[in-house]
Amino acid sequence: MRHKRIAIILIIIMLFTTATTFVGAQDGQEEMLISQRFSDMPDDWSTEALEKAVENGLITGSDGLIKPKDPLTRAQMATIINRAFGATNKASISNYTDVPGGAWYYEEMAKAVQMKTFLGDGNRLYPDNPITRQEAFLVLARALKIEVSSVEPSGFTDLDDIASWAKGEIYALINQGYIQGSGGKINPKQTITRAEFAQLMHNLIKTYIKEPGEYTDLPEGNVMVLVPGVAFVNTTVNGHLILGEGVDEDTVNLVNSLLTGRWIIRMQEASMKTVIGFVTDWSGLGHDNLNDMILAGLTKAKTDLNFDVRVIESDGDGDYLKDLTELAEEELELIISYGYTMADATKTAAENYPDQRFVIIDDNSIEMDNVMSISFKEHEGSFIVGVIAGLTTDTNVVGFIGGVQFALIDKFLYGYMAGVKSVNSDAEILFDYANSFTESDIGVTLATAQNNQNADVIFHAAGGTGLGVIEAAGESDFWAIGVDSDQSSLDPNHVLCSMVKRFDYAVYEAIKHVLEGSFVGGNMEYGLEEDAVGYMDGAGNVSNLIAESAELYKSKIISGEIIVPYDETTYDEFIQ
Structure with missing residues (x-):
């Protein structure tokens, strides 16, 4: 069972009441x-x-x-x-x-x-x-x-x-x-x-106790105890008893006394080191992928916020639940998982361990009190790379290749199309779905076919299949736009830019929520306003002028001047 922590509940006295006296106040x-x-x-x-x-x-x-x-x-x-x-x-x-x-x-x-x-x-x-x-x-x-x-x-x-x-x-x-x-x-x-x-x-805070000893007469209001060795004898604490750092409930006693409020304990439990766990998906670490981005956010948070990390590199779908269960049995502060392929296992683990808190990154399918599901406004980031594509194309034909057609990938497509049309209303947009996220040869075939139809900038949202799009770009000499992380290193001469999702930001924010005591189950969605989506130009292929246009449209989206479409219906409304 999870280590027990003292429940700390604050019931604040109304903020603008009249003042009362202080124990030990001067005359x-x-x-x-x-x-x-x-x-x-x-x-x-x-x-x-x-x-x-x-x-x-x-x-x-x-x-x-x-x-x-x-x-x-x-x-x-x-x-x-x-x-x-x-x-x-x-x-x-x-x-x-x-x-x-x-x-x-x-x-x-x-x-x-x-x-x-x-x-x-x-x-x-x-x-x-x-x-x-x-x-x-x-x-x-x-x-x-x-x-x-x-x-x-x-x-x-x-x-x-x-x-x-x-x-x-x-x-x-x-x-x-x-x-x-x-x-x-x-x-x-x-x-x-x-x-x-x-x-x-x-x-x-009406009363500050700064000296050990017995206290028998207290004014109304909350009491802050700053030293151990305090006893309230034959009295009533008409408020809440707040124990400052270095003071715990074992060193403050109520002797024949009544506390009308609650104990609020600030003492840090040094012996209780916070541990946060992470189970990767099948692709593991060390491949410059999204698991590595999650680990980067976890590592930064560890440095800034002081906790330990436990990581399990999962071998595949069949091991996800086993690995999540292993960490849940260790009663960690938080367990992080990633992606829709881990959603079922994460949900089952959360059902089996209702007191354990989970965060799943890049999925919004779980609605549970102990699971924070973090997703992204991919359509906003895709709009920005659409602006870049629309201003970069020489043929006035651009393309899009998705992995499998469903609502998430549609967000990429329609956001991208809206960005292209915002700066180049005459541009033709080709799009295809590969029905796969893992077969790069299909990506090569589809991208080559679009290039044969004069598409000279092609954006992929197709995972491993999209690697074939970048491969085809090198073979046929057109621009590819990467996805999720900066993919410029795969071919610096042919990756124009990449639409990125800041998994590191999402992880950092989730951990802050946990450590601050503000964890809430349910869905959270991050976008351009939080700088959680956008684009990266690792090879410096986006001109300064086009980059300035991208920033202008980013500011319009953040201000609400532009509402980015995310499906066919909202796209049709957008272009009218």
């Missing part, structure tokens, strides 16, 4: 001194929160200024969260290029990465950027390990403005009544000031 005279310490300390709704933030060591100010109206930066928020939760452990952040070693916030960002409140985008953390409201809520959700929600709330007009990477957490906060918004809006992209965030922290 009124000392609070007056805190106010006098800063010449710009406001006298308004935020005064008490700012004073408590200073008193509790969350905000220090500088040069006699507290700067209440300044936007809070990401580094400043990381520092406040680290102090609030007693974070001391630091991750290696040498891979982040925008955190200089001599910066005042270097160690704070290292703590934040270790705490997994800040993850950045792989090699940047943007420490000097003002933090937005949606980023701030996401960081708090990570710190407090709040469960995400996929249910879209009602009553707000700007939910579409929330970034996809923050929706689950913000939806959860709204649905549980913890974010009220203003005027029917969440304003997710607005910045948050130092005063606003001080108020938010003050409302979330």
Whole structure:
């Protein structure tokens, strides 16, 4: 059975309630001194929160200024969260290029990465950027390990403005009544000031326990315990008991006392090393294929996010379930599989191990709570290579060869056709299906036949069969467009470019969801907006002018100006 982890559930007190007192707070005279310490300390709704933030060591100010109206930066928020939760452990952040070693916030960002409140985008953390409201809520959700929600709330007009990477957490906060918004809006992209965030922290955590001992009298609200050796005796904790790093439930006791809320435990379980598994398909590793791209994403995530990896190279269809079962028996944090050929085995393994989380890349056929199915907007990437083909052709005839005709391959075809027609309405488009993904000789035959009909640019979405298209391009001297990964190395003189799917990106994002506690079963689809599809020109065969046109159309798709078709019906609507 999977190792048991303490269930951590956050029930947040409403974010804008009135303030209460702090155990061990200074008397009124000392609070007056805190106010006098800063010449710009406001006298308004935020005064008490700012004073408590200073008193509790969350905000220090500088040069006699507290700067209440300044936007809070990401580094400043990381520092406040680290102090609030007693974070001391630091991750290696040498891979982040925008955190200089001599910066005042270097160690704070290292703590934040270790705490997994800040993850950045792989090699940047943007420490000097003002933090937005949606980023701030996401960081708090990570710190407090709040469960995400996929249910879209009602009553707000700007939910579409929330970034996809923050929706689950913000939806959860709204649905549980913890974010009220203003005027029917969440304003997710607005910045948050130092005063606003001080108020938010003050409302979330009312009491900080910094010394061991017995406590018999507590004010209303959530309690943060930052040291072991604490006992609550003959009292009531009217809120939730949050244990900072280095504190576990065995060192905090309730003696004849009542806890009205829940335990929220931040302590990292060092003895419980996270392990993520990957079962390849039959093609294995080391062949510059999609399994290798998945492994690249897994390796990068391992470096950035600190976990171990277990890989099984499967011998074929008959071994998929056996190999997935082997990893499930090891109770790993996550198991990754790839492609529609592994879908049945992945589904069966997920049914047999309902507590095990799975991610299947490049398939959307599984609808289960413990399976995240990640697919791609192939039609968007195919549109872009269609633009390139339409502008490159000299004969005004281009071609497409698909493996087997079904909905997925149709996405490639119709996206490609739409891209061609967008820049070259007079172009003729030939297309054929090979009824195979594994027979390169069929690819040679079909591509040669299209070339004999004057097609001088041919895009394939045919797997191993498509290798024959590239072979024919070399033999007959026309341009081939590769698929899935950069195939320019197969024939640099005849592969114009390749429509790529960023399996490495998908894997990295899936692992982040798991480690952040935001894993949700169901389908996720990535496209141009996430930079998860597009094209690669490894041999430099796409001219600068054509590349600029491709970028222009990419921006139009991302903005919604162009809606790319994905089947015959939507294509017919597109060209009318």
